[in-house]
Amino acid sequence: MEWSNIQEGRRRSLGICSRCCSYETLKKKLPILGWLPRYTLQWLQVDVIAGLSVGLTVVPQALAYADVAGLPVQYGLYSSFVGCFVYCVLGTSKDVTLGPTAIISLLVSLYTYEDVSLAILLSFLSGCIQLAMGLLNFGFLLDFISYPVIKAFTSAAAVTIAFSQVKNLLGLKDIPRQFVLQVYKTFCKLPSTRLGDALLGLSCIVILVLLKWMKDTSPRMHRNIPRFYRLCNLIVWFITTARNAVIVIAAGLVAYSFQVLGSQPFILTGKTAEGLPHFQLPPFSETTANETRTFNEMVQKIGPGLFVVPMMALLESVAIARAFASQNNYRVNTNQELLAIGLTNFLGSFLSSYPITGSFGRTALNSQTGVCTPAGGLITGLVVLLSLGYLTPLFFYIPKAALAAVIICAVAPMFDLRICKTLWNVKRLDLVPFLLTFLVSFWEIQYGILAGILVSIVILCYPVARPQIKVFESESLVLQPTSGLYFPAMEFVRDTVHEKALAVSPQRSVTLDLSQVTMVDYTIVVGLRDLLHEFKSQGLCLTIRGLQPPLLQKLMAADLKAFHHLQGKTEDRLKDEDSTEPLLQGVIGPSK
Numbered sequence: 001m002e003w004s005n006i007q008e009g010r011r012r013s014l015g016i017c018s019r020c021c022s023y024e025t026l027k028k029k030l031p032i033l034g035w036l037p038r039y040t041l042q043w044l045q046v047d048v049i050a051g052l053s054v055g056l057t058v059v060p061q062a063l064a065y066a067d068v069a070g071l072p073v074q075y076g077l078y079s080s081f082v083g084c085f086v087y088c089v090l091g092t093s094k095d096v097t098l099g100p101t102a103i104i105s106l107l108v109s110l111y112t113y114e115d116v117s118l119a120i121l122l123s124f125l126s127g128c129i130q131l132a133m134g135l136l137n138f139g140f141l142l143d144f145i146s147y148p149v150i151k152a153f154t155s156a157a158a159v160t161i162a163f164s165q166v167k168n169l170l171g172l173k174d175i176p177r178q179f180v181l182q183v184y185k186t187f188c189k190l191p192s193t194r195l196g197d198a199l200l201g202l203s204c205i206v207i208l209v210l211l212k213w214m215k216d217t218s219p220r221m222h223r224n225i226p227r228f229y230r231l232c233n234l235i236v237w238f239i240t241t242a243r244n245a246v247i248v249i250a251a252g253l254v255a256y257s258f259q260v261l262g263s264q265p266f267i268l269t270g271k272t273a274e275g276l277p278h279f280q281l282p283p284f285s286e287t288t289a290n291e292t293r294t295f296n297e298m299v300q301k302i303g304p305g306l307f308v309v310p311m312m313a314l315l316e317s318v319a320i321a322r323a324f325a326s327q328n329n330y331r332v333n334t335n336q337e338l339l340a341i342g343l344t345n346f347l348g349s350f351l352s353s354y355p356i357t358g359s360f361g362r363t364a365l366n367s368q369t370g371v372c373t374p375a376g377g378l379i380t381g382l383v384v385l386l387s388l389g390y391l392t393p394l395f396f397y398i399p400k401a402a403l404a405a406v407i408i409c410a411v412a413p414m415f416d417l418r419i420c421k422t423l424w425n426v427k428r429l430d431l432v433p434f435l436l437t438f439l440v441s442f443w444e445i446q447y448g449i450l451a452g453i454l455v456s457i458v459i460l461c462y463p464v465a466r467p468q469i470k471v472f473e474s475e476s477l478v479l480q481p482t483s484g485l486y487f488p489a490m491e492f493v494r495d496t497v498h499e500k501a502l503a504v505s506p507q508r509s510v511t512l513d514l515s516q517v518t519m520v521d522y523t524i525v526v527g528l529r530d531l532l533h534e535f536k537s538q539g540l541c542l543t544i545r546g547l548q549p550p551l552l553q554k555l556m557a558a559d560l561k562a563f564h565h566l567q568g569k570t571e572d573r574l575k576d577e578d579s580t581e582p583l584l585q586g587v588i589g590p591s592k
Contacts, residue, residue, distance in 0.1 A: 031336065032089045035373050043372040050371035051379020054097055054362050056242035058380060059387050061100070061362070061410060063248070063269070063395065064403040067168070068105040068161060069354055070114030070177075073269055073395060073403075076100050077388050078277045079123075079353040083344040084381030088374045090340035092332045095324040095367040096317065096358045097377060098344055102411045103157045104313055106164075108354050109177065110445060111305025117283040119354040122302055124282040126310035126355045127346030133314070134338030142315055142334070144460075148434035149452035150315065151419050156441035156448060158414035161407065168404035171197030171267055179442050196265025197401040200254070204247050204405035212409070215240035241365065244406050251402035252394065259397065266399035274392045276385065282349040304446045309355050310345075312449070317341050317358030324367055361410055429459055466492050476543070477501055480513040487523035494527060507540060515546025520554060528555075 027033045058080050066076030083098025112118035133139065160179050166186055167175040171194025175185050218236060239246055255266050286293040299306065314337075321332045345355055366376060423430045433455040441448030465488035472478035477500055485493065501510045512528075528544070535542040547555070 028333070028336070030089060031092050031333075032374070035094075039373065039375070044375070046370050046372050047376040048379055050366050050369035051376040052383065053241050053369050054366050054376065055380040055383025056245040057362055057365060058097070058099055058359075059384060060244040060248040060403070060406055061359075062384070063398065064407045064410075065100040065102060065105040067400070067403055068102060068164065068407060069100070069108040069119065070112075071108075071116055071119055071354065072272065073398075074273045074388070074392060075116065075119070075352060075354060077384055078351060079348060079356050081381040081384040081388075082348040082351060082353055083341075083356055084377035084384070086344045086347065087340050088377045090336065090343060091374045091377075092336050092340075093321040093325055094330070094371055094373050095328065095363050096321050096337075096374075097362045097366055097380060098317070098341060099356050099359055099362065100354070101316065101357055101359045102161045102407065102414070103154065103316060104309065104355055104357050106157055106161050107305065107309050107312060107445060111302050111309060112354075113301070115286075115301075116352075117286040118298060118302060120282050120349050120352055121284070121298055122305060122309060123345045123353050123355045124349035125299070125302075125306055126313060127342050127344070127349060129306070129310045130314055130338055130342030131346060132342075134335050134342055137335050139318070139334035139338055142311075142318055144457065145311075145315055145449075145453055146430070146433060146456040148419070148423060148430045149437050149449070149456055150319065151416065152434045152437035152452060153312075153441055153445075153449055155415045155417060156438050157445070158411040160442065160445075161411045162415075165404035165407050168267070168400040169197065169201035169408070170194065171401065194265070194267070197267055197399065200251060200266060200399055201401035201405050204251060204402050205409060208243055208247055208405060208409040211240045211243035211246075215243075241369075244410075247406065248398055248402055251399050252397045255399050256397045266401060269395050269398045269400060269403070272392045272395040276388050277352040279350055280352075308446045308449065313341060313345070313355055313357035314338060316360075320358040320360050320363050324363060328367065360414075433459070461488065464488055469493070469496050471500060474511075476509045476511050476541070478511045478513055480516065482516050484519035485517055485521075485524045486519070487521050490523050490527040493524075494531065497531060501540070502534075502538065507538060509541040509543070510535070511543040511545060513546045514544060514551065515548075517546075517551065518548060520551060525555060 059077065062076030062080045063073040064076070066073045066079075069075070080099040087096065087098050108119050108122065112122055133141070163179070163182060163186070164177075167173070170190070172186065172189050172192060175189070176182055214236065218233070218240070255264070255268060258264050258266070283298075284295045286298060293301070318332075318334055318337050321337055322334075325332045341357060345353070348356065420431065420434070423434060433452040436455055437448045437452030439448075440451050463483070464486055467485065467489050468482045470480040470482060472480065479497065479500065481489075481493070497510060497512075501508045532542055
């Protein structure tokens with residue numbers, strides 16, 4: 001009876017442990033389960049304020065970014081609310097907000113040629129790729145894109161985006177999309193500048209800069225200050241935080257006033273589709289007036305965008321999440337972030353969204369407002385939905401010059417060449433991928449990124465192909481590699497041995513000290529065998545010493561005859577699993 005009770009207790013314990021493990025696994029896949037049970041009223045108050053602040057920022061930015069993507073402005077709002085709800089459930093950062101951004105909008109414009117159907121299909125395909133990467137735990141691939149490459153691409157994109165808005169700022173028309181031609185045509189058409197658009201756009205930029213300066217320099221509120229001053233401070237905080245919305249509303253009122261008076265000096269956004277987007281399948285084919293495109297033709301039309309857009313979206317979002325996690329002392333799960341952004345793009349494509357990612361500016365605002373959980377995104381999503389439901393008729397009167405001012409002020413902080421000085425002081429070689437990426441990106445974005453990545457990989461692999469080998473002079477010549485040996489290094493090791501021992505007169509025996517080598521591959525093993533045979537044929541000795549037990553086991557596992565006679569000499573040592581001292585091998589080759 002007693003034994004049966006013990007068995008029953010064990011079964012219950014195992015059941016409890018199993019349920020606990022299952023719940024912990026579920027929490028990793030659904031991070032909302034980690035913070036929702038602890039949610040408090042105080043958190044709700046802060047999250048509501050943060051969500052409203054971000055919502056008032058994302059609405060005007062979404063309208064502007066849709067213009068960067070070459071799409072009707074309502075598609076910016078269609079792309080702004082799905083991520084708010086998905087990330088609340090799947091996201092691991094309390095600060096990140098997903099939505100349209102300047103860089104991804106630029107890439108969408110380049111690869112979809114301002115075609116709505118291609119933009120939505122690109123969102124669907126990007127989501128599928130990102131989901132696959134998250135499910136396969138491929139988040140580590142993002143680590144191979146170096147920081148100099150990211151900064152160079154970001155700075156080049158900032159210049160490209162800002163200059164693309166000069167045409168709207170000055171009221172110019174028929175400006176090409178390619179950057180070099182864009183610069184040339186813009187300067188050629190400066191005499192055609194519309195005075196009204198130019199004055200309004202430049203005024204909006206000045207006011208936005210002043211409001212940002214006020215926000216950055218305004219003093220903190222204290223509890224003991226009079227209520228009137230606290231109220232004034234609150235009003236200033238609201239206006240400076242929602243400055244994009246304030247500028248767009250003010251510019252719209254000015255344009256509406258001119259419309260009532262019967263004259264319109266500004267180019268307006270024009271009629272916008274009203275209401276919420278319909279839930280429907282992404283366009284897997286497209287019928288135009290002249291032709292019908294199949295799915296394969298649409299994919300071929302997008303071309304390199306199938307790689308560039310999802311990868312840059314992941315890179316931007318993960319970099320932002322890591323930065324704010326470090327700043328606010330918490331950790332994020334990279335693969336979970338991939339799943340969150342992938343599902344957002346996948347589901348968003350059913351609601352006419354184009355690809356989105358994490359926004360640095362809105363994430364910074366979210367963090368500065370003191371958001372406690374991703375629940376703030378729910379409020380942001382509701383603000384966007386309300387705008388779509390009730391405010392779209394008013395978008396008609398928004399001047400394009402005002403939206404251009406919003407974009408230029410949003411991307412200006414992204415341009416940062418001060419990193420060049422830091423790279424010069426830390427590692428000058430990193431300037432090569434930085435400058436290459438920055439310059440080539442003005443020609444073609446994908447080539448700039450690809451060139452930077454390839455050069456970074458070459459810089460990363462060079463020490464592997466050319467490892468440091470220390471040379472010591474003693475009774476015999478001692479060569480000591482100071483890192484692991486992999487197949488690209490074999491020729492370099494062989495050339496070094498030849499140069500130091502076999503190409504001199506008289507030829508010398510060599511001791512190869514592998515005490516600092518912990519990893520080798522099959523090419524290295526074969527190369528060592530060939531060196532052994534070569535030294536033996538010359539009547540010289542090649543001594544290998546300092547072999548760690550795992551390394552010796554790899555040599556034995558290669559089943560090469562040159563190493564077989566070593567096994568007996570070290571058999572006793574290999575049985576001692578606790579031994580950590582390097583093995584000192586005897587002479588390999590003919591005895592003296």
